[in-house]
Amino acid sequence: MTVIHLTGVGRTFPADPPVHALRDVDLRVEPGDYLSVVGASGSGKSTLLNTLGLLDRPDSGSYLLDGVETTTLDDRGRTSLRGSRIGFVFQAFHLLPHRSTVDNVALAEVYRKTDRAHRAQRAEAALARVGLAHRAAFDPGKLSGGERQRVAIARALVGEPALLLCDEPTGNLDRANTGAVLDLFDELGEQGVTLVVITHDEEVSARAARRVRIDDGRLSEELR
Amino acid sequence: MTVGRPSMGVRDLLDEAVAGITARPVRTGLTMLGTVIGITTLVITLGVAATAADQIAGRFDAVTATEVTVVIPTLPDPALPGPVAWTALPDLVRLNGVRAAAAVARPDSSANARVRTNDLHDPTSVTDRILPVVGTTTGLPDVLGASMATGRYFDDGHVARHDRVAVLGGGAAKLLGVVTVDDGPAVFVDGQAFTVIGVLGPVTGGLDKGLSSSVLLPHTTGDDRLRLGPPTTVLIRTDLGAAPLIAEQAPIALSPNGHAALRVLAPPDPATLRGGVQHDVNGLFVVLGLVSLVVGAIGIANVTLVTVVERTGEIGLRRALGAARRHVAYQFLAESVVVGLIGGVLGASTGVVSVVAISISREWTPVLDLPIVAGAPVAGALVGLLAGLYPALRAARMQPVDALRSGT
Numbered sequence: 001m002t003v004i005h006l007t008g009v010g011r012t013f014p015a016d017p018p019v020h021a022l023r024d025v026d027l028r029v030e031p032g033d034y035l036s037v038v039g040a041s042g043s044g045k046s047t048l049l050n051t052l053g054l055l056d057r058p059d060s061g062s063y064l065l066d067g068v069e070t071t072t073l074d075d076r077g078r079t080s081l082r083g084s085r086i087g088f089v090f091q092a093f094h095l096l097p098h099r100s101t102v103d104n105v106a107l108a109e110v111y112r113k114t115d116r117a118h119r120a121q122r123a124e125a126a127l128a129r130v131g132l133a134h135r136a137a138f139d140p141g142k143l144s145g146g147e148r149q150r151v152a153i154a155r156a157l158v159g160e161p162a163l164l165l166c167d168e169p170t171g172n173l174d175r176a177n178t179g180a181v182l183d184l185f186d187e188l189g190e191q192g193v194t195l196v197v198i199t200h201d202e203e204v205s206a207r208a209a210r211r212v213r214i215d216d217g218r219l220s221e222e223l224r
Numbered sequence: 225m226t227v228g229r230p231s232m233g234v235r236d237l238l239d240e241a242v243a244g245i246t247a248r249p250v251r252t253g254l255t256m257l258g259t260v261i262g263i264t265t266l267v268i269t270l271g272v273a274a275t276a277a278d279q280i281a282g283r284f285d286a287v288t289a290t291e292v293t294v295v296i297p298t299l300p301d302p303a304l305p306g307p308v309a310w311t312a313l314p315d316l317v318r319l320n321g322v323r324a325a326a327a328v329a330r331p332d333s334s335a336n337a338r339v340r341t342n343d344l345h346d347p348t349s350v351t352d353r354i355l356p357v358v359g360t361t362t363g364l365p366d367v368l369g370a371s372m373a374t375g376r377y378f379d380d381g382h383v384a385r386h387d388r389v390a391v392l393g394g395g396a397a398k399l400l401g402v403v404t405v406d407d408g409p410a411v412f413v414d415g416q417a418f419t420v421i422g423v424l425g426p427v428t429g430g431l432d433k434g435l436s437s438s439v440l441l442p443h444t445t446g447d448d449r450l451r452l453g454p455p456t457t458v459l460i461r462t463d464l465g466a467a468p469l470i471a472e473q474a475p476i477a478l479s480p481n482g483h484a485a486l487r488v489l490a491p492p493d494p495a496t497l498r499g500g501v502q503h504d505v506n507g508l509f510v511v512l513g514l515v516s517l518v519v520g521a522i523g524i525a526n527v528t529l530v531t532v533v534e535r536t537g538e539i540g541l542r543r544a545l546g547a548a549r550r551h552v553a554y555q556f557l558a559e560s561v562v563v564g565l566i567g568g569v570l571g572a573s574t575g576v577v578s579v580v581a582i583s584i585s586r587e588w589t590p591v592l593d594l595p596i597v598a599g600a601p602v603a604g605a606l607v608g609l610l611a612g613l614y615p616a617l618r619a620a621r622m623q624p625v626d627a628l629r630s631g632t
Contacts, residue, residue: 046625053544055625076548083546090628094541098247110236111546155545167628 001067003162003194004029004052009061011047011217021047022058023217029163029196034189036208037198044217046167049198053165054082066162083111087156087164091171093148095140101151102127102136108158126154130184146177150184157193164188166197170204182207232551241558244535252563255527258520259567259607260574263600266513267575268582273509274591275583290323291431292471293489294458294478298331306454307482310443313361316458316477321466324366327455328435329359329443334452337413339439341400353399356438357413359446359455367461368427368435373397375405375422383442388449390418395437397423413439416449431459467491517607520567524611528560532619539619540627553620560612561605568604572597 004027011022021044029035039045050056051063054070057078063070066085070078087108095104105123114122127133130150140148149169156164166185170178182204189195189209197208205211211222245252296308308327316325337357365377378389390411392402402409402420410417418441427436446452458478462470471490475483532539539552576597583590 050625055544055628079543079546079548082544086544088541088544088628090541090544092537092628094537094628096243096247096538096541099243103243107542108545110240111232111542111548111551113231116233116235 001031002028002064003031003033003066004196005062005064006051007062009051009058009063011044011051011056011058020217022051025061025217025219027212027219029194031162031194032189032192034185034195034209035197036205036211037196037214038200038202038205038211039214040200043214045198045200045214047217048214048219049165049167052163052196053086053088054078084159085162087153087158087161089149089152089156089164089166089169091168093140093145093152093172095148095151097141098139100136101132101138101140101143104140104151105155105158108155112159114159122158123154126158127151129157130154144177145173146180149173149177149181153181153184153188157188162194164193164195166195166199168199168201169197170199170201178204232547232554237551237554237558238562240555241562244531244555244559245562251527255524256520256563256567256570258516258523259564259604260520260571262513262516262518262520262607263568263571263604264574264578265509265516266603267572267596267600268578269509269513270596271575271579271590271592272582274593275579275588278591279586279588289491290462290464290467291491292460292462292467292474293431293433294460294474295487295489296454296456296458296478297485297487298456299454306456307485308455308458308478310361310455312478313363313458316460316474317363319470319473319477321463321470322460322474323463324363324461326364326367326459327361327443328364328457328459329446329452329455330356330438331451331453331456334358334446334450337439337450339396339400339411339413341402341409341411353396355396355399356434357441357446357450357452358435358438359441359443359450359452361443364435364440364459365424367459368424368431369461370427370436371425373423373425374403375420377422377424378442383444386444386448387442388416388418388445389421389442391422391424391440392420393424393436393438393440394426396439399437411439413441413450418445431461433457517603520564521607521611524560524563524608525614528556528612528615529618531559532556532615532622535619536622536627539622540624543622543624544628549620552622553616556616556619557609557612560615561608564608564611565601565605567608568601571604572600575600 006025006027009022009025013019013021037045037048047056051058058071065081068081070081073081102120102123105126106119109119124133124136127136130153132147132150132154135143135147140151143151170181173181185195186207197204199205213220213222296306299306310327313325313327316322334357336354338352339355340352362377362379362383365372373394377391382389392400400411402423405420405422409420411420424436460470460474467490471488475486475488479486542552576592579592580590
């Protein structure tokens, strides 16, 4: 089933003159795709991310996520869908201080109906997947930037989301850590995880199998 | 696939709330301080008030609380029969709750009788003592709670035979120099001789009213010889707790036709007394405690509001992870409720310890109302709930997009 299916999506912000953040966007992402979205700031990148992440609702068009039409869902339905089908990775990591690494990963299940008994086990498994099993009991403050982002990725992977949505995942990382995170993305891509990475960094986007460019609200796929 | 409702278990909510609070223990402690002080003040105030009131009520010991006096109006002519006859006393004693009763005739005319112990006329010294002379029934020592220092009290036989015997109050015996009755000393009251058969011991309680410094005669003898007349006072010793009831019933039992003319002196009701004291002490300090609670609530609200802003990123993350607005609201609400609850528990504990410490230092018995102690944590939680409402709504209203973009 197609993970993301955008048809004629538009989003306009009321201003003078109105800002057309997305204009008639069409996009299909199939399971296992590794897609990067590049664009300068102000190009509509963030709006696309918010739309894909069900954090914002388009004014027009249709967005099917994992086969579910999202534009007609109410806030509660989109929240539930977001929690169960999308794993987010942010530039700022958003790890909770004073909570252990494994607790941070397990946080992903707090808003889902899962059994509590094996939650820590699943979190540890996710940590192992990003190569941080040995850091489970650590305070995130004691980890390096790259490790922190990998913890955040582990948190996003808990519950096998249909889509891993990454917003500038390497924005806060140095070159070495960036490389490690991108290697992890490659690995996840090979494991069949559907990845959408939004970035302004050409080097990061070059690692993705598919690349779309957004410019002034219009999306164009770069064929290689 | 179906789209369910976002859900969150209660245990998860509590876990998250506790984790949120314990992340910054010092700040949480300071946030709690207002509530702790408020609850402490309230518990100390109410506790000390209850303790002090109990202390005051305790002074009305069993002796005082069982004394009822019926005052009978005196008639201009003591020869006339009064509103209460001597024979009415058994009707009173029969009442349930009366332990002992005695009628006393103490007309004004006999308040200053000239009493002496011998008939010797010694011009160099004053041998006459001015003492009140009182006619009584036989139950007087029981009513007064007094034992006999020496000798015995007169009995029904003495009364029936109109015997010329007398019992001296302790004070009167001392004044007259009577220490023993073995040799049958006599006292002369207005020139008439009476044989002293006993001396009354010390009188406890409040019914004495000068009886211990009086010459006590059988009422029949007193009426014959000194025209003491009908009873002027009836003294009643009741069972514990029966005083208010007996105070109502005694006049009717004594004088079914003339009870309205009788005046009853009964001890104040301890419960009323205690309530009055509590009322006095409480007012100001309860206001003080409530003000502290309000300040505490404002403190919690302020800090929670700051925390909400600080944790914008966390709120965004939680929304991204599938938390509904209400989940975010619940979490901040739960955090402030737990802060208030812990503050209430700490405050109640401090308050109880303080009340006990104050009581020990004053050698009082600490008295604590269980509902107050148990209710204090609830009050704290309530303060937290009210204080957390606005910050929780602010947190819930936050847009996840904005929240996630903040760098924290």
